[in-house]
Amino acid sequence: MRLHTYWRSSASFRVRIGLGLKHLGFESVFVHLRRGEQKSPTHLAVNPQGLVPVLEDGDTVIAQSLAILEYLDEIHPDPPLLPKAPADRAHVRSISYAIACEIQPLQNLGVTKALGESFDADADGQARWSREMIERGLEAIEELLARHPATGTCCFGDTPSLADLCLVPQIYNARRFGVDTACFPTLARVDAHCREMPAFAAAAPEAQPDAD
Ligand SMILES: N[C@@H](CCC(=O)N[C@@H](CS)C(=O)NCC(=O)O)C(=O)O
Structure with missing residues (x-):
């Protein structure tokens, strides 16, 4: 898995915690937000919104931290990120x-x-x-x-x-x-x-x- 991330991005921080809790290894692709790299053609090709985080899991590309976390929770349910009821x-x-x-x-x-x-x-x-x-x-x-x-x-x-x-x-x-x-x-x-x-x-x- 590859995570497009920036150290100070709180939405990326959410996903990094989720990956850590589930003990999932990942490669980081650093996108320097202060330098505007989120608006580069390379990043826009991955996420037309020009935002981080983005998770790549094989051919699956997911933007939006909560969508990423729910995806991870569905494919790796332990430990769960949501209660049962x-x-x-x-x-x-x-x-x-x-x-x-x-x-x-x-x-x-x-x-x-x-x-x-x-x-x-x-x-x-x-x-x-x-x-x-x-x-x-x-x-x-x-x-x-x-x-x-x-x-x-x-x-x-x-x-x-x-x-x-x-x-x-x-x-x-x-x-x-x-x-x-x-x-x-x-x-x-x-x-x-x-x-x-x-x-x-x-x-x-x-x-x-x-x-x-
Ligand atoms: N709702 C999005 C928010 C993503 C977001 O706002 N990312 C910020 C960093 S925390 C960003 O990429 N900002 C770049 C910009 O505004 O140009 C999510 O949860 O992933």
């Missing part, structure tokens, strides 16, 4: 989507760049935008997890699920943009617990060979 699966998916669909897209590189290019936001303004979008999103997820009876050492129970694979990279981004994560005690606790696990540690941005 439909209501529990929906709960884990709803936390995952709240992060992957409602927070991360508002603060990704393409959006902050557009704020600068089209709306005159300087670097401080772009960072403030990202911080506020992350804070707003995490507030709701903190509440969701704090009041749910199944929240354990991880987002759902005591083993990592798709929700933790989304949460830990988003908390990484939160710290990067100066969000005070102590305001989100449940999220901070789950994040600290998960980051102790080898698959999470090995997938961390700073542990990647392309970190610069």
Whole structure:
């Protein structure tokens, strides 16, 4: 398997954790987002969206981190990334989507760049935008997890699920943009617990060979 990835990409970080949890070896294809390599003809031929991550598994090419993770879960079910009961699966998916669909897209590189290019936001303004979008999103997820009876050492129970694979990279981004994560005690606790696990540690941005 080949993963098109960038060290600081939180969506790539999710997939790296999933591959690690499932003990799946992979070759990395590094796409330097700050240098614009995601818009190169070579990368666009792989993913016309011009985004990472992309997983290649033989002739199968999959973009979108959650689609990749569900694919991996279907072909390598152990350990599972989703619980068994439909209501529990929906709960884990709803936390995952709240992060992957409602927070991360508002603060990704393409959006902050557009704020600068089209709306005159300087670097401080772009960072403030990202911080506020992350804070707003995490507030709701903190509440969701704090009041749910199944929240354990991880987002759902005591083993990592798709929700933790989304949460830990988003908390990484939160710290990067100066969000005070102590305001989100449940999220901070789950994040600290998960980051102790080898698959999470090995997938961390700073542990990647392309970190610069
Ligand atoms: N929904 C996508 C998001 C992918 C995404 O936003 N990737 C970012 C890095 S985390 C990217 O490639 N950004 C490049 C750009 O915006 O130009 C997923 O989950 O894979």
